[in-house]
Amino acid sequence: MPTTRTGPHPAAVVAVVLLAAMIAAALWNSDESGTGARQVGAAAPAPVAVPAAVPGASCAPTVTNPGGRNNYREDAPPDVPLGRGLVITGTVRDTACRPLPGVRVQVWLQTSLGSERENRTTVLTGPDGVYRVTSDPAVAQFGEPNVHVAHDVDDSPWASVWQRHVLRSDDTLAVVDLTLAAAS
Numbered sequence: 001m002p003t004t005r006t007g008p009h010p011a012a013v014v015a016v017v018l019l020a021a022m023i024a025a026a027l028w029n030s031d032e033s034g035t036g037a038r039q040v041g042a043a044a045p046a047p048v049a050v051p052a053a054v055p056g057a058s059c060a061p062t063v064t065n066p067g068g069r070n071n072y073r074e075d076a077p078p079d080v081p082l083g084r085g086l087v088i089t090g091t092v093r094d095t096a097c098r099p100l101p102g103v104r105v106q107v108w109l110q111t112s113l114g115s116e117r118e119n120r121t122t123v124l125t126g127p128d129g130v131y132r133v134t135s136d137p138a139v140a141q142f143g144e145p146n147v148h149v150a151h152d153v154d155d156s157p158w159a160s161v162w163q164r165h166v167l168r169s170d171d172t173l174a175v176v177d178l179t180l181a182a183a184s
Helices: 010-029
Strands: 086-094 104-109 120-124 130-135 146-151 161-166 173-175 178-180
Touching: 086 104, 086 146, 104 130, 120 130, 146 178, 161 178
Parallel strands: 086 173, 086 178
Antiparallel strands: 086 130, 104 120, 104 146, 146 161
8 A cells, every 4th residue: 555645755855945945045245235336324323524635646537336216206396304213414526536416316215105116305415515304204116115316417518327225114314425437
């Protein structure tokens, strides 16, 4: 009389264990967001002074990261407050490390009151190259809370760049500096 198997086939058990081990290894070796985004959030106040450029210094240009352009819109409204509780700020410089005044920066993020497609604003950097946007805290849309910061203007002398960076939902500050290369 043939025997009847009551549990899973041993080959199936081995396959599931191997698959779980491969997934665990991939997660262990990956960054938090899987997109090259870095954690930029904090619960501390923003720096007050922007250090002056050192003559002859060179700053590497900011590189667009994967996911940075996601939900970008050219026509973001100017100077619209996005709420309160989170400050997104940074300094925009050129590759000689000099602050760039009057540069257009777009910021967008998912909050409890608006999606990335609706919750956005465009601001200009001040005389010290600093931009600042206030927003409601970021919430997760697909994965972790994040903020997008971009410079993309057709008639700008500076090359476009799009950044996406990870936050925690309780962060009160996100610092995203941009170093812009000359447009080619």
